[in-house]
Amino acid sequence: MSVNNTEMAVRYKNNFLKELEDQAEMGEWIKMCMQCGVCAGSCPTNFHPGWDHPPQEIFMMVRAGRREEVLTSNSMWMCTSCYNCYVRCPRKLPITHIMHGIANYAHRLGVAPKLQPTRNFGKIFWNNAAKTGRVNEVMLTVDLYFRNAEGKFDLMGGIKKALEMQSVAIGLVKAGRLNPLELFGGHKCKDQKGLQSMLKKARELEETRKALKAA
Amino acid sequence: MTSIVATNQTILVVGGGIAGMTAALEAAETGKQVVLVEKNPWLGGRTAQLYRYFPKMCHPTCGLEINLRRLKANPRIQVLTMAEVTGISGEAGNYSVNVTLSPRYVNNKCTACGECSKAVNSEIADAFNYNLGKVKAAYLPHDMAYPQRYVLDPSIIGTADAEAAKAACKVGAIDLDQQTETVSLNAGAIVWATGFQPYAAEKITPYRYGEFKNVITNVEFERLADPHGPTKGKILRPSDGKEAKNVAFIQCAGSRDENHLRHCSRFCCMASLKQTHYVQEAFGDEGKSTIYYIDIRAIDRFEDFYQKVKANPNVAFVKSKVARISEDKNGDPRLWGVNTEGYKRYSEPHDLVVLAVGMEPAVKGMAIPAALSEGIVADSSGFLAMNGNTGVFGAGCATNALDVNRAVQSATAAALRAIQVVNQVARAEN
Numbered sequence: 001m002s003v004n005n006t007e008m009a010v011r012y013k014n015n016f017l018k019e020l021e022d023q024a025e026m027g028e029w030i031k032m033c034m035q036c037g038v039c040a041g042s043c044p045t046n047f048h049p050g051w052d053h054p055p056q057e058i059f060m061m062v063r064a065g066r067r068e069e070v071l072t073s074n075s076m077w078m079c080t081s082c083y084n085c086y087v088r089c090p091r092k093l094p095i096t097h098i099m100h101g102i103a104n105y106a107h108r109l110g111v112a113p114k115l116q117p118t119r120n121f122g123k124i125f126w127n128n129a130a131k132t133g134r135v136n137e138v139m140l141t142v143d144l145y146f147r148n149a150e151g152k153f154d155l156m157g158g159i160k161k162a163l164e165m166q167s168v169a170i171g172l173v174k175a176g177r178l179n180p181l182e183l184f185g186g187h188k189c190k191d192q193k194g195l196q197s198m199l200k201k202a203r204e205l206e207e208t209r210k211a212l213k214a215a
Numbered sequence: 216m217t218s219i220v221a222t223n224q225t226i227l228v229v230g231g232g233i234a235g236m237t238a239a240l241e242a243a244e245t246g247k248q249v250v251l252v253e254k255n256p257w258l259g260g261r262t263a264q265l266y267r268y269f270p271k272m273c274h275p276t277c278g279l280e281i282n283l284r285r286l287k288a289n290p291r292i293q294v295l296t297m298a299e300v301t302g303i304s305g306e307a308g309n310y311s312v313n314v315t316l317s318p319r320y321v322n323n324k325c326t327a328c329g330e331c332s333k334a335v336n337s338e339i340a341d342a343f344n345y346n347l348g349k350v351k352a353a354y355l356p357h358d359m360a361y362p363q364r365y366v367l368d369p370s371i372i373g374t375a376d377a378e379a380a381k382a383a384c385k386v387g388a389i390d391l392d393q394q395t396e397t398v399s400l401n402a403g404a405i406v407w408a409t410g411f412q413p414y415a416a417e418k419i420t421p422y423r424y425g426e427f428k429n430v431i432t433n434v435e436f437e438r439l440a441d442p443h444g445p446t447k448g449k450i451l452r453p454s455d456g457k458e459a460k461n462v463a464f465i466q467c468a469g470s471r472d473e474n475h476l477r478h479c480s481r482f483c484c485m486a487s488l489k490q491t492h493y494v495q496e497a498f499g500d501e502g503k504s505t506i507y508y509i510d511i512r513a514i515d516r517f518e519d520f521y522q523k524v525k526a527n528p529n530v531a532f533v534k535s536k537v538a539r540i541s542e543d544k545n546g547d548p549r550l551w552g553v554n555t556e557g558y559k560r561y562s563e564p565h566d567l568v569v570l571a572v573g574m575e576p577a578v579k580g581m582a583i584p585a586a587l588s589e590g591i592v593a594d595s596s597g598f599l600a601m602n603g604n605t606g607v608f609g610a611g612c613a614t615n616a617l618d619v620n621r622a623v624q625s626a627t628a629a630a631l632r633a634i635q636v637v638n639q640v641a642r643a644e645n
């Protein structure tokens with residue numbers, strides 16, 4: 001379910017911490033952070049460029065009310081779910097889950113960075129797998145690689161990428177992990193109707209829960 | 216057979232650290248009979264294992280010396296060393312206690328001449344120096360030990376070494392036939408002062424204690440700085456004996472951590488601030504200390520001490536809980552983390568790392584005798600908390616993470632409570 005960004009910003013005025021406590025999964029843990037720095041120092045992604053803020057910094061920014069910056073940040077999406085921070089945090093904050101909770105909330109508000117690779121891949125993967133209950137590797141590759149930086153279909157770019165990835169593809173085909181014929185409709189799980197009604201039910205439950213929080 | 220005079224007007228003190236000694240003295244000096252039970256072969260506890268102590272930077276032997284003099288002068292205190300309480304039954308005003316005594320193999324004729332030690336060849340780990348060195352298997356635990364009496368390690372009993380020690384003793388102080396014995400005694404009230412244990416640093420896995428030789432604990436650092444210690448007071452790092460001129464202190468090593476000890480151990484900020492003095496004292500301006508901390512807790516009147524250390528240009532402070540330690544080829548431990556002031560990443564090598572490990576109550580995991588367990592409850596960290604009308608009172612670090620001053624205060628309070636219980640017994644009997 002999407003929520004309206006401006007509406008939420010107005011509702012919680014200057015209290016971004018309260019907003020996340022109410023709206024983001026595990027958000028109620030953020031206030032427990034004592035800023036010791038262990039998570040930031042343990043995070044493997046922190047030692048790579050391109051990741052805005054480690055969890056410690058995100059939690060401080062939340063408390064400082066830097067709403068825009070946090071919600072549009074790529075940080076939560078860069079988390080690899082390695083759980084290093086989670087096991088080491090002296091205050092036992094479920095950091096990995098908090099990061100995912102904030103990411104999901106930013107996504108629902110529609111302010112998460114549009115083509116952030118993790119978010120983008122997550123969306124493509126989910127749509128692909130939810131269609132038939134089985135991942136169609138060929139279509140996944142097409143959706144992922146035949147797009148330009150703006151997210152538009154891009155045949156030439158895709159072909160170029162395909163050539164680059166040729167040896168990987170051949171390996172997958174040989175191992176029986178990639179069937180080129182899936183381009184024309186892939187394999188499915190047996191009970192298609194059952195699958196869709198299960199997903200529908202799950203979505204309903206999730207939406208009622210979140211609507212209650214947002215109300 | 217050891218004979219002990221005790222009635223239900225006697226106060227039993229368990230643990231002969233600074234808290235237990237204080238409780239015993241305070242009670243005895245008001246005229247009460249006291250039995251003091253200590254599991255080590257010597258009194259003083261962990262205070263005796265410090266090099267100097269804050270805030271006045273004096274040597275702990277000095278403070279202990281005064282207590283020992285009071286103790287020697289007081290006929291109402293019976294001291295049992297190498298002794299542990301193994302059973303308690305009864306109730307306030309009427310306890311019956313079993314104490315198990317391990318053999319020392321040396322009786323009170325010993326003059327501490329040291330001849331037995333020279334005669335013995337085998338060596339054992341030096342417990343007083345936190346196993347940093349070795350001592351002969353016939354040893355005086357440390358120079359100032361009370362009682363000033365040698366100990367034979369049980370490992371040599373039945374060997375030629377034991378016979379050699381016996382032959383070397385001119386005053387007939389060595390008795391190889393001593394056995395473990397259990398004695399029972401009465402007591403009206405009990406002071407439980409078993410102190411603390413330094414947190415087991417190897418459990419903090421990212422710090423690699425036990426694996427990297429140059430990562431040590433604060434209790435070990437006290438021994439390194441002490442002229443009576445394994446390096447004769449030279450601050451040399453364990454891997455290669457190099458002078459450790461660039462020392463890192465990691466605060467809250469195991470404390471304030473839900474995965475380890477959930478409490479703040481209170482003394483360890485001050486202990487590290489104090490230990491920067493050791494580095495300065497040993498190497499002058501070449502001695503550099505860096506304290507990695509979450510926040511410095513130099514409580515109430517210790518603030519001045521902190522401010523003075525802070526003003527020392529040779530001491531740096533980094534606001535960060537270190538995330539992990541790696542080891543460089545030359546043996547330097549390298550600290551990794553993020554400095555919270557500015558969120559800057561760092562990766563800093565040092566000569567030596569001192570983990571400011573916290574206090575784990577010595578009662579944690581200990582089988583508290585059945586009669587006590589109803590009256591005694593532990594707080595969420597495992598420290599003793601008393602409950603209701605028992606005649607058992609906690610003192611010192613068995614009840615909380617305390618420095619010497621506060622341990623002594625709590626011991627005096629416990630002694631007063633114990634005195635009230637035995638006074639009631641006395642009134643009832645008159």
Ligand SMILES: Cc1cc2nc3c(=O)[nH]c(=O)nc-3n(C[C@H](O)[C@H](O)[C@H](O)COP(=O)(O)OP(=O)(O)OC[C@H]3O[C@@H](n4cnc5c(N)ncnc54)[C@H](O)[C@@H]3O)c2cc1C
Nearest residue numbers: 230232233234254260261268269409410411611612618619
């Ligand atoms: C590295 C370090 C530096 C410190 N520096 C300072 C300082 O500078 N200034 C300061 O004020 N404080 C300092 N402290 C704190 C100080 O050591 C404690 O406050 C003090 O030792 C507490 O005394 P205690 O008698 O309560 O416990 P302990 O010293 O632990 O004594 C307990 C005694 O009980 C005995 N015992 C344990 N179990 C049993 C049993 N079952 N039966 C019989 N006996 C038992 C033990 O053998 C021990 O002798 C420091 C601590 C550390 C670790």
Ligand code: SF4
Nearest residue numbers: 033034036037039089
């Ligand atoms: S490790 Fe935990 S307490 Fe420390 S900064 Fe990270 S979230 Fe906060």
Ligand code: SF4
Nearest residue numbers: 043079080082083085
């Ligand atoms: S779980 Fe995510 S935030 Fe935590 S250390 Fe791993 S990558 Fe970093």
Ligand code: SF4
Nearest residue numbers: 325326328329331384
């Ligand atoms: S046991 Fe005997 S030889 Fe050893 S120190 Fe004592 S008196 Fe000397």
Ligand code: SF4
Nearest residue numbers: 467470480481483484
């Ligand atoms: S006294 Fe300092 S080092 Fe010790 S646990 Fe408390 S904050 Fe940490």
